Amino acid sequence: MDNIAGKKSGLSWAVNISVALLVMLWVFPTAGLFVSSFRTADQISSNGWWQSLFNTEQNVVLRAADPDDNGVQVLENGTYVIRGNLYGEAGKAEIGAWGVNSREIDTHVAGDSAELGDGQVITVQANGDYVLTSPTEMTGRGQRVFATAETPPEFTLDNYRSMLFDPNNIEGMAKAFFNTLTVTIPATIIPIVIAAFAAYALAWMDFPGRAILVAVVVGLLVVPLQLALIPLLRFHLNIGIGKGYLGVWLAHTGFGLPLAIYLLRNYMVGLPRDIIENAKVDGATDFQIFTKIVLPLSFPALASFAIFQFLWTWNDLLVAKVFLIDSTGQTTVMTNQIVELLGTRGGNWEILATAAFVSIAVPLAVFFAMQKYLVRGLLAGSVK
Amino acid sequence: MSPALQGLLTILIGVSGCIGYFYFSNQFLDKVLFPATGKNAGRNINRANMVRPWLFLLPAMIALGLYLVYPVFATLWYSMTDRDAGNAFVGFDNYRQMFAQPKFWEAMNNNILWLIIVPAASTAFGLLAAQLTDRIKWGNFAKSLIFMPMAISFVGASVIFKLIYDTRPVDTNQIGVLNAVWLQFNGGVGSFLILRLIPAALVACFVAALAYVGYNIARKRLAPSHKQGSVFASIASAGLVSLCLVAVIIGLKGFFGLFTFDFPYGVPQTWLTTPTWNSILLMVVLIWIQTGFAMVILSAALRGVPEETIEAAIVDGANVFQVFFKIKMPQIAGTIVVVWTTITLTVLKVFDIVFAMTNGQWETQVLANYMYAQLFVANDWGVGSAAAIIIMLLVSPILVWNVWNVRKEMR
Numbered sequence: 001m002d003n004i005a006g007k008k009s010g011l012s013w014a015v016n017i018s019v020a021l022l023v024m025l026w027v028f029p030t031a032g033l034f035v036s037s038f039r040t041a042d043q044i045s046s047n048g049w050w051q052s053l054f055n056t057e058q059n060v061v062l063r064a065a066d067p068d069d070n071g072v073q074v075l076e077n078g079t080y081v082i083r084g085n086l087y088g089e090a091g092k093a094e095i096g097a098w099g100v101n102s103r104e105i106d107t108h109v110a111g112d113s114a115e116l117g118d119g120q121v122i123t124v125q126a127n128g129d130y131v132l133t134s135p136t137e138m139t140g141r142g143q144r145v146f147a148t149a150e151t152p153p154e155f156t157l158d159n160y161r162s163m164l165f166d167p168n169n170i171e172g173m174a175k176a177f178f179n180t181l182t183v184t185i186p187a188t189i190i191p192i193v194i195a196a197f198a199a200y201a202l203a204w205m206d207f208p209g210r211a212i213l214v215a216v217v218v219g220l221l222v223v224p225l226q227l228a229l230i231p232l233l234r235f236h237l238n239i240g241i242g243k244g245y246l247g248v249w250l251a252h253t254g255f256g257l258p259l260a261i262y263l264l265r266n267y268m269v270g271l272p273r274d275i276i277e278n279a280k281v282d283g284a285t286d287f288q289i290f291t292k293i294v295l296p297l298s299f300p301a302l303a304s305f306a307i308f309q310f311l312w313t314w315n316d317l318l319v320a321k322v323f324l325i326d327s328t329g330q331t332t333v334m335t336n337q338i339v340e341l342l343g344t345r346g347g348n349w350e351i352l353a354t355a356a357f358v359s360i361a362v363p364l365a366v367f368f369a370m371q372k373y374l375v376r377g378l379l380a381g382s383v384k
Numbered sequence: 385m386s387p388a389l390q391g392l393l394t395i396l397i398g399v400s401g402c403i404g405y406f407y408f409s410n411q412f413l414d415k416v417l418f419p420a421t422g423k424n425a426g427r428n429i430n431r432a433n434m435v436r437p438w439l440f441l442l443p444a445m446i447a448l449g450l451y452l453v454y455p456v457f458a459t460l461w462y463s464m465t466d467r468d469a470g471n472a473f474v475g476f477d478n479y480r481q482m483f484a485q486p487k488f489w490e491a492m493n494n495n496i497l498w499l500i501i502v503p504a505a506s507t508a509f510g511l512l513a514a515q516l517t518d519r520i521k522w523g524n525f526a527k528s529l530i531f532m533p534m535a536i537s538f539v540g541a542s543v544i545f546k547l548i549y550d551t552r553p554v555d556t557n558q559i560g561v562l563n564a565v566w567l568q569f570n571g572g573v574g575s576f577l578i579l580r581l582i583p584a585a586l587v588a589c590f591v592a593a594l595a596y597v598g599y600n601i602a603r604k605r606l607a608p609s610h611k612q613g614s615v616f617a618s619i620a621s622a623g624l625v626s627l628c629l630v631a632v633i634i635g636l637k638g639f640f641g642l643f644t645f646d647f648p649y650g651v652p653q654t655w656l657t658t659p660t661w662n663s664i665l666l667m668v669v670l671i672w673i674q675t676g677f678a679m680v681i682l683s684a685a686l687r688g689v690p691e692e693t694i695e696a697a698i699v700d701g702a703n704v705f706q707v708f709f710k711i712k713m714p715q716i717a718g719t720i721v722v723v724w725t726t727i728t729l730t731v732l733k734v735f736d737i738v739f740a741m742t743n744g745q746w747e748t749q750v751l752a753n754y755m756y757a758q759l760f761v762a763n764d765w766g767v768g769s770a771a772a773i774i775i776m777l778l779v780s781p782i783l784v785w786n787v788w789n790v791r792k793e794m795r
Binding site for chain 2: 251
């Protein structure tokens, strides 16, 4: 719209670059966690994740094959020879400098030969191929080589394997994942049903006090749920629910209702009056109008709220901590498990990154699949 | 019984229970209580229609009343009783005790900082992103990437940013981006430019904008031609002006601080244990999350600005910046207020980020986490409830404002 009267904005390239920078700045943190979850503990602590995407220079200790192993040593023209590759196969890394002593790790370059004493000589090529020769038969463990090598990026799925599928890992996320799912699904569906009826009444039925009720709902939208913790926990303990799934479902239902009623009512008010009045003239009851006409037409608003509530319950920590998780820890949810890991395994980034990404993955998938409804809900839900 | 099965059963019972309730209560009303037959058919239909809305509303009203309205009053009551003394009424003792704690004032101070910086920064970044992505081809793609953190939990975001703020000893490779970048600075011209001049300029812009807003509100209120409005409006504008004033003073302090502060170049920093900076770094997490929200709403508002007004301005010779600040900004001012207040609400309730990253240590305490610590760590329900009431008091101006707007709209 800035191109009218044939004017082309000269700022166009600047805008493109700034947006690119902004997007990179916003994606960079998540990308860091994502990449880290595919690296081993050693890799994470040896350099930053942004370096893992390129070849890196690493100091490594490699070992030639054991002379004692069967068939390793061959006798050629009176000398014993061991051939092989320090990496097992060629092409895994490129060796620059190397040495045979832990105090002199860069005395030789690729292609050089080093004297080991007793007439033994080792030659190491850049791709890791080595030839070890000796006038006498060799014994003991394989020769160590200290190399500075250019290593290509390497990623592993082991973190996910141990955090998700290893039944012996008590820090695993599998249990917490299912617990979170168990909390989330009823806590998303039940408020929708209750709110839909209330929203219909507030939108299309005429009765004294309707305006006040709408105002009350809007007021309750902003009441911080912190206020509810102690009174409700007491209430749950008194009526015998205690800490558990039922309590957390009820709590999420209560806390989600104001937004649900507000969103659905705003949407239902906008439905065409003719349809509903025609149905009334034709003798439909309010219950029929609601289930057969209003509910199907309100699908976008229902979807919007469902996504909100899903994201909110999935990502919640406070409500779960107060109403669900008891001292046995059997009902821990993912967010709580991550916070505990932050305390006990603060430096083990391969565990933390994987755990966090397991919990982030589902909301991200929902987000990208149903972004349209989320945006619509946001626009309708922010009080005008 | 396995929880998954229990969950399925609950969905089934909950949903069919709700639907059953609605269906049978309506049937009962129409067939038994006020049947639309016989000699009183007309009167009965009217009566049934008077009762029906309350049938529809009943479950929601019970849930709202029990889970949101009742707790407000119960918490108010708990904040004035002592649990150890058999729930005896103690008046304002809990509040007095709380006001005597330095941790509470630390939380209050931090919360004020949060309340100023996070909404301002999120709205500003959101507006910038909305305006920039509005006119480029891959704008929608860019927007969804900036919007993405909205789906990430506060705890997940905390892990993400803890990795960024990570510290390794000197002379080892830094695996946290922030320290890796920090070690690039050496105190030369580049450092002066990036660490002092540019942030100072940004702070100055922010202070100037706030001072301008505050000055305008005050001038409008004090002008002799101004009609005396309601008391509520006067109080609201006085509050806004004083808030602006506080923000301006803090901003100016920060502005001069940027030039006098002695940066420890070349030494990796433990970011989360350095007071003041650590609070700001925690705020960055929330800003990162909330910018997407601000962008989505403001982007829709920008699209809603009538094209004719912009075309007219361009024909009259306005440049890009004039179009933005003089044509678009005034028309989306209402939406900016909405975004600002919504983020303010989120800030007041922020708990997870502080709890997961520092747990309020090293002077990063905020009210919500202070309250949690009082309730469940110190087990002092009186003081914890008093802290919850303070949060409620801070939220209530926005509550009143929202309700007032909705009432106005419905009339």
